[in-house]
Amino acid sequence: MNEKHTLVIIVGSIREGRFGPVVASWVAEQAREHGGFDVEVVDLADFEIPLSLPAESPKYAGDSYPRPEAMAPLTSRLEEADAFILVTPEYNHSYPASLKAAIDWHFTQWTAKPVAFVSYGGAAGGRHAVLHLENVLTELHAVTIRDGLAFPNYFTAWQDGRPLDPGAPGYAKTLLDQLAWWAAALSTARDATPYPA
Secondary structure (H helix, E strand, O other), X not given: OOOOEEEEEEEOOOOOOOOHHHHHHHHHHHHHHHOOEEEEEEEHHHOOOOOOOOOOOHHHHHHHOOOOHHHXXXXXXXXXXXEEEEEEEOXXXXXXXXXXXXXXXXXXXXXXXXXXXXXXXXXXXXHHHHHHHHHHHHHOOOEXXXXXXXXXXXXXXXXXXXXXXXXXXXXXXXXXXXXXXXXXXXXXXXXXXXXXX
């Protein structure tokens, strides 16, 4: 039997009236049905994440990086994850400040781990946000998954917490299959030798 890897699904928006928790709940359901992961949903609205950061980068400070005490549970969840799915809307052709702050307060927690994207928005379905996120996560030595999920015009594309597109579960399975492959490969590699970041 294959080992399950820890998947953290991050709700990236903390905006009032956000739709992210609905999307994340459905994605988590698909991931649990997939069977390759131990699944945890992390909602950034549950954590204190300041926009102002220390002068030194977490890349160089390591364990001594002065994160707020209230951020410790978030840092621990990111540390323990073998893979991530970022659930993001698109705000003004990019992703939310809350998600950027959560990313920037950390470095090694993302390194040599796979990250997939599920986006939602207007006509573009959040794809502009994902393009930005791919660049940012690559800088942190994460491995981004090509096949993401995008939900254009989400306000008419969902009903009762589920996407109306009958193909959505199949697209989710493709994403999760690829994510599981990378999670297994990179977990083995991290255990074998430290990543030379």
